[in-house]
Amino acid sequence: MSPGSSHSTRYKAIVIGGSAGSFQGIVKILSALPDSFPIPIIMCLHRLKHVRNGFVEALSLKSVPEIIEPYDKQPIKKGKVYLAPANYHLSVELGNYFSLSTEEMVNNSRPAIDLTFHSSSYVFRDKMIGILLSGANRDGGLGMKSVKDKGGLTIVQDPAECMIDTMPKAAIDLAEIDHIYSIDNIISFLLKLNNIKYES
Amino acid sequence: MMTEIDLADIKRITELIKTRYNYDFTNYALSSFKRRVSRILELNKLSVDRLIQKLENPEFLEYFLNEITVNVTEMFRDPSFWRALREKILPQIMVNHKKIRIWHAGCSSGEEVISMSIMLREMEIEEDVQIIATDLDTNILKRAKEGRLPLKNMELNERNYVRYQGTGKLSDYYTPQKDIAIMDPTLLDNVSFRQHDLVRGEVFNKFDLVLCRNVMIYFNQHLQNEVLNKLHESLFKYGYLAIGSKESLIWCDIAGKFLVVNNEEKVYRKIKE
Numbered sequence: 001m002s003p004g005s006s007h008s009t010r011y012k013a014i015v016i017g018g019s020a021g022s023f024q025g026i027v028k029i030l031s032a033l034p035d036s037f038p039i040p041i042i043m044c045l046h047r048l049k050h051v052r053n054g055f056v057e058a059l060s061l062k063s064v065p066e067i068i069e070p071y072d073k074q075p076i077k078k079g080k081v082y083l084a085p086a087n088y089h090l091s092v093e094l095g096n097y098f099s100l101s102t103e104e105m106v107n108n109s110r111p112a113i114d115l116t117f118h119s120s121s122y123v124f125r126d127k128m129i130g131i132l133l134s135g136a137n138r139d140g141g142l143g144m145k146s147v148k149d150k151g152g153l154t155i156v157q158d159p160a161e162c163m164i165d166t167m168p169k170a171a172i173d174l175a176e177i178d179h180i181y182s183i184d185n186i187i188s189f190l191l192k193l194n195n196i197k198y199e200s
Numbered sequence: 201m202m203t204e205i206d207l208a209d210i211k212r213i214t215e216l217i218k219t220r221y222n223y224d225f226t227n228y229a230l231s232s233f234k235r236r237v238s239r240i241l242e243l244n245k246l247s248v249d250r251l252i253q254k255l256e257n258p259e260f261l262e263y264f265l266n267e268i269t270v271n272v273t274e275m276f277r278d279p280s281f282w283r284a285l286r287e288k289i290l291p292q293i294m295v296n297h298k299k300i301r302i303w304h305a306g307c308s309s310g311e312e313v314i315s316m317s318i319m320l321r322e323m324e325i326e327e328d329v330q331i332i333a334t335d336l337d338t339n340i341l342k343r344a345k346e347g348r349l350p351l352k353n354m355e356l357n358e359r360n361y362v363r364y365q366g367t368g369k370l371s372d373y374y375t376p377q378k379d380i381a382i383m384d385p386t387l388l389d390n391v392s393f394r395q396h397d398l399v400r401g402e403v404f405n406k407f408d409l410v411l412c413r414n415v416m417i418y419f420n421q422h423l424q425n426e427v428l429n430k431l432h433e434s435l436f437k438y439g440y441l442a443i444g445s446k447e448s449l450i451w452c453d454i455a456g457k458f459l460v461v462n463n464e465e466k467v468y469r470k471i472k473e
């Protein structure tokens with residue numbers, strides 16, 4: 001697929017899942033993005049369940065775009081990076097806003113990546129990109145499959161580069177993934193959506 | 201992954217329940233409602249058609265209501281919220297009132313209510329407070345009334361209690377018996393539990409403090425607005441409303457009738473009728 005400015009209008013969301021070993025990669029991605037990236041970025045990362053504060057701050061240290069833990073029913077806007085809050089599942093609703101929920105844990109996780117991928121693929125269909133990074137359980141695998149089934153673009157972090165490769169491998173097992181990229185390649189890919197050159 | 205349910209099928213289900221039983225799920229948030237329906241279909245290996253047939257039976261409806269609602273809760277959820285109640289909100293209410301009335305709307309299995317009772321006991325104002333706790337789901341209310349909590353959750357509850365900085369030990373408030381924590385029954389002496397539907401139910405009383413936490417996240421914005429109007433009406437002027445830490449009033453019509461008292465913990469005060 002050739003990159004170009006049409007991409008930023010083609011895609012309505014980029015959804016990123018990550019767990020153990022993904023923190024550095026996420027920080028690197030966020031620090032490479034411009035202030036107003038044209039596509040909303042939605043992140044569901046496994047995190048300590050009962051620590052409400054601190055995670056956004058840690059991610060924000062190097063991030064250029066502002067990171068927001070959305071409130072229930074908060075509208076999704078471009079130029080923003082959203083992070084699933086501690087102890088809540090994060091879903092996307094038709095009409096382009098978030099819902100939070102305290103439903104049972106999925107894959108031992110709340111927020112669960114499968115759930116965010118699943119609900120966002122239902123809303124964004126072929127207009128989303130799903131990215132799954134390093135992680136120690138299989139959460140996100142089935143979610144990537146639903147992104148793929150709905151026609152979205154799927155990218156996983158190269159298992160060879162992952163600190164823990166269980167999660168990306170689960171996705172590769174379950175779905176035909178479009179791209180297997182290193183973090184640097186993920187960054188170049190994202191920047192091409194915005195027509196910016198990345199030098200690592 | 202979960203079976204994907206058609207919106208048309210969701211509509212058939214909500215219409216049936218509305219006309220036959222007068223419960224209205226039409227304006228529940230779609231993402232979680234769909235997941236709950238899928239879950240029921242999968243747990244019982246049912247097709248949508250079969251589910252609709254079974255819903256004709258009121259006994260099955262009870263089961264359905266129990267499963268469709270999300271009852272996950274904790275004692276002292278968000279310890280910093282409970283500290284704010286103890287240190288700021290309740291003392292403020294006490295200034296003007298000898299007797300305080302509190303409503304837990306959507307109390308689930310009662311963890312929030314028991315937390316309140318423990319807090320009031322430790323503040324030594326238990327006698328001055330009357331608590332009403334309501335939920336849509338009669339099954340979960342029955343559990344709440346019994347004051348029995350799963351023992352496996354007590355570790356988490358204990359951790360929250362410690363972070364809340366309770367003055368005692370949580371273990372003083374319950375007796376473990378097999379896999380159950382039997383809560384001190386006197387904790388529920390000033391509590392009355394009753395079934396109440398925030399969507400279809402009438403405003404039934406006035407309160408100094410209403411807790412409606414992690415309930416409206418299951419509604420769409422239209423319904424949140426309607427329910428917030430009812431909660432507003434259920435408060436005395438200058439009464440307090442507490443919602444979940446990731447909920448917000450800013451998108452609601454009624455926001456202007458409330459003052460933000462604590463934005464971090466989502467406590468509001470009714471300043472206009």
Ligand SMILES: C[S@@+](CC[C@H](N)C(=O)[O-])C[C@H]1O[C@@H](n2cnc3c(N)ncnc32)[C@H](O)[C@@H]1O
Pocket residue numbers: 102269270271272273274277305306307308309312334335336337340396397398399400412413414415418444
């Ligand atoms: C996640 S629990 C919240 C428990 C507690 N307030 C907390 O924050 O931990 C949500 C509760 O809302 C109840 N609920 C859902 N719809 C309702 C309605 N229309 N009227 C009253 N309660 C409702 C559910 O039965 C469930 O017990």
